[in-house]
Amino acid sequence: MQYLITGATGHLGRAVAHQLAQLVAPKDIAVGVHTPAxxxxxxxxxxxxxxLEYQDPQTLTTAFNAADVVIYIPSKSHTSLSRVEEFERVVTAAEQANLKQLIVMGFIADQATNPFTLSAFYGYVPRRLAQTQIPFTLIRNALYADPLVPYLPELIDRxxxxxxxGDASLSFISLEDSAAAFAKVAVTPSLWTQATYTLTQTRSYTMPALAQVLSQVSGHAIGYAPVTLSEFAEMYNQGNEGAMLASMYAGGAQGLLATVTDDYRQIMGHPARSLPDFLxxxxxK
Known part of the structure; x- marks a missing residue:
């Protein structure tokens, strides 16, 4: 079979490409990218x-028509509307192609009551797919654990x-584990019978528990002293992402980022790496 990964030069896309290359011949893998270099x-x-240009339907059609399995990884647009418009073009291309399976990246912050600014997009995706005849698998990620590594020096200083x-919990998955699961689902038709998977570690963490893990792995005492949502948005507004990040944690404070499932084990045959082991x-390194 021929596999196509969109967004293949992003963090997840590149990781999926490397994981997929361990399961099938590289010549059977196509990467759809905005900047070929x-x-x-x-x-x-x-x-x-x-x-591949998400704004150019013809590039999507050309790439999808050459594939049996497409792994769709959304662009990093910061609005739900722009991502929904992008996804509609993806759906159109997928409906015109004779795909065996469309695998779509999702996120656990997709609840109807979630204030996260991208929850509308993530909630739209499964509902839109349900309206089509496209054979699909939706793979929802928990929060990536990887950003905690470069963030740790700042937390040590603070x-x-x-x-x-508040008292709510966060659920995590590493980028490598997520990519491995995407690749495994892509090459295993028996796993396509389940429409949705949610990739998480085996537990979630309250903020004091997260602080304890970070203290353990760093050798520095780290506690928990939350700032307000507005303070957080102002502190981390690089690239105008502050409001989006704050809205994600607003949903988290409502318990909407605490999902834990056994889906990773179901796919891979073993649990995802724990947060302490990953860190x-x-x-x-």
Missing amino acids: KAADLVAAGMVNYP QNVIYPM TAALA
Whole structure:
């Protein structure tokens, strides 16, 4: 079978490409990218490159028609409307192609009551797919654990985790584990019979529990002293992302980012790496 990964030069897309290359021949993997030069290493590894513009339906049609399985990873647009418009073009291309399976990246912050600014998009995706005849699998991610690694020095300096989460918990998955599960689902038709998977570690963490893990792996005492949502938005507004990030933690404070499932084990045959194990290994590199 031929596999196409959209957004293949992003963090998840590139990780999926590498994981997929461990399961099938690189020549059977195509990468759809906005900037072909960024995919030079993937092409050098034997993968096929399709210049792909989400704004250009013809590029989607061309790439999808050459694939049996498409792994769709959304762009990093900061509004639900722009992502929904993008997804509609993806759905149109998928309906016109003779795909065996469309695998779509989702996120656990997709509840109807979630104030996260992108929850409308993530909630739209499964409902829109349900209206189509496209064979699909939706794979929802928990929060990525990976950003905690570069963030740790700041938390050590602050001596506190500052997420505005109150008593609620956060659920995590590592980028590598997520990518491995995407690749495994892509090459395993028997896993396509389940429409939705949610990738998480085996437990979620309250902020004091998260602070304890970070203290353990760093060797520094880290507590929990939350800032307000408005303070958090102002502190982390690089790239105008502050309001979006704050809205995500507003949903988290309502308990909407605490989902834990056994789906990763169902896919991979073993549990996802625990947060302490992931952080210890990442910090040792």
